[in-house]
Amino acid sequence: MTSEFTALRDQLRNFAREREWLSYHDAKNLAMAVASEAGELLAELRWLSPDEASSAHLDANQLGAIRHEIADVFIFLVRLADVLEVDLMASVQEKLALNAVRFPRVERGESSVD
Numbered sequence: 001m002t003s004e005f006t007a008l009r010d011q012l013r014n015f016a017r018e019r020e021w022l023s024y025h026d027a028k029n030l031a032m033a034v035a036s037e038a039g040e041l042l043a044e045l046r047w048l049s050p051d052e053a054s055s056a057h058l059d060a061n062q063l064g065a066i067r068h069e070i071a072d073v074f075i076f077l078v079r080l081a082d083v084l085e086v087d088l089m090a091s092v093q094e095k096l097a098l099n100a101v102r103f104p105r106v107e108r109g110e111s112s113v114d
Contacts, residue, residue: 005089008084012075030080037076041069 044066045053055063064087081088 006021009078011083012079016079025079025083027080027084028075030076030083033076034073034080036073037069041073107113 016022033074051057058066078088080086081091
């Protein structure tokens with residue numbers, strides 16, 4: 001893991017410890033928190049067209065709310081990986097390698113849409 005990511009993980013762990021939240025930060029609760037925060041992120045974009053949901057068309061308040069929800073999802077995901085002792089960065093690299101095999105690169109000139 002990068003030192004920046006490790007520092008963030010430790011900061012989040014200490015934040016939870018200082019508030020006596022560690023007893024609530026088990027794998028089940030953290031996974032549920034990821035899902036619920038993802039739902040809140042979806043709610044910020046609900047009913048918007050793809051064009052309206054682009055950063056070019058969102059106002060500062062909308063974009064701020066979306067940024068905060070993305071941060072909430074990320075925070076709980078980092079905490080979940082920490083609790084389960086999952087190297088999140090290594091897991092992402094592993095999954096990207098698996099996806100590269102599963103979804104081969106489209107060569108120029110080929111259409112990816114049928």
